[in-house]
Amino acid sequence: LLCLLLRPWLSSTEKRFSVLAMIVIALQAAGLRVFLALRVAGYSVDVNCFTAWSQQMVALGLAKFYLNIGFCDYPPGYMYILWLTGSIARALGLEYGGAGYVLITKMPGILADIFAAYMTYKLARNKLTGSQSTLLCCIVAFNPAMAFISGAWGQVDMIPAIMLLGVIYLFDSGKLELAGLLYGAAIITKPQSLMIG
Numbered sequence: 001l002l003c004l005l006l007r008p009w010l011s012s013t014e015k016r017f018s019v020l021a022m023i024v025i026a027l028q029a030a031g032l033r034v035f036l037a038l039r040v041a042g043y044s045v046d047v048n049c050f051t052a053w054s055q056q057m058v059a060l061g062l063a064k065f066y067l068n069i070g071f072c073d074y075p076p077g078y079m080y081i082l083w084l085t086g087s088i089a090r091a092l093g094l095e096y097g098g099a100g101y102v103l104i105t106k107m108p109g110i111l112a113d114i115f116a117a118y119m120t121y122k123l124a125r126n127k128l129t130g131s132q133s134t135l136l137c138c139i140v141a142f143n144p145a146m147a148f149i150s151g152a153w154g155q156v157d158m159i160p161a162i163m164l165l166g167v168i169y170l171f172d173s174g175k176l177e178l179a180g181l182l183y184g185a186a187i188i189t190k191p192q193s194l195m196i197g
Contacts (some may be wrong), residue, residue, distance in 0.1 A: 021134050022121060026114050029141035033110040033151030037103045042154030050105045050154065053079065054086030055096055077189030078156065081108050102154070109150035112158035117141035119162070160190040167196070 041047065053072060057065050057079055065079060066072065072079075085104050094100040121137035128136070140146070149155045163186035170179035186193035 018121075018125075018130055018134070022118060022137070025117065025134075025137055025141050029117060029147070030110060030114055032142070033106075033113065033147050034103065036147060036151030037106045037110065037154070038099055040152035042102065042106065042152060047102060047105065047154040050082060050156075051097060051101060054082035054089065054105055056086075057083035058086040058090055075188045075191060077185060077187075078159070081156075081159070081189075106151065106154045109154065109156040109158055112156070112162055113146050113150045114141070116146075116158055116162055119165070156190070157192075160186045160193045163189065164193055164196050 049071075053065075053069065053074070056069055060068050062080070062083060066076075082105070085107065089096075089101045089104045092100070092104075094104065117137050117140040120140045121133050124133040124136045146158070150158060163182055167179050167183045167186065170176075170182060183193070183197075
């Protein structure tokens with residue numbers, strides 16, 4: 001909505017408006033998800049596992065994690081992401097289990113949602129007008145279900161979903177080797193990716 005209100009005052013080209021629109025949409029969509037992430041603790045089983053695993057990844061290191069962790073039903077792909085979030089949380093001095101730590105842990109899913117909205121715009125731009133592409137981007141960016149799943153609930157399903165869309169795109173483009181590599185990466189990120197096979 002803000003993008004549409006700003007448009008009459010922009011004296012530049014359609015392309016410049018598109019860049020501004022994408023920035024505004026991304027910031028608003030991310031802000032919505034961050035607000036939800038700070039207000040809702042999330043699905044406690046998963047969020048508690050993700051935060052504990054991220055802390056253990058930083059403490060034990062990548063090589064010793066599976067040898068010493070009591071329970072982990074995720075393959076190593078997502079553990080690398082949690083190692084990164086745990087490292088960021090430690091560098092910022094965030095208290096384990098605190099709102100900031102949980103927010104950092106939820107950020108990969110939130111960023112994946114924003115990336116999905118951007119990719120929707122980029123793919124739609126090949127076939128549709130700028131306004132139509134922006135509208136589709138907004139539909140993805142402000143989809144209440146997606147915002148709740150990543151921001152409030154703390155789920156990361158959009159990460160392998162984006163990877164699987166990449167697999168389909170590469171496969172359709174005839175880049176079979178790259179499609180296979182990305183498919184393998186999706187599987188080791190979340191095993192449900194096997195279902196698309």
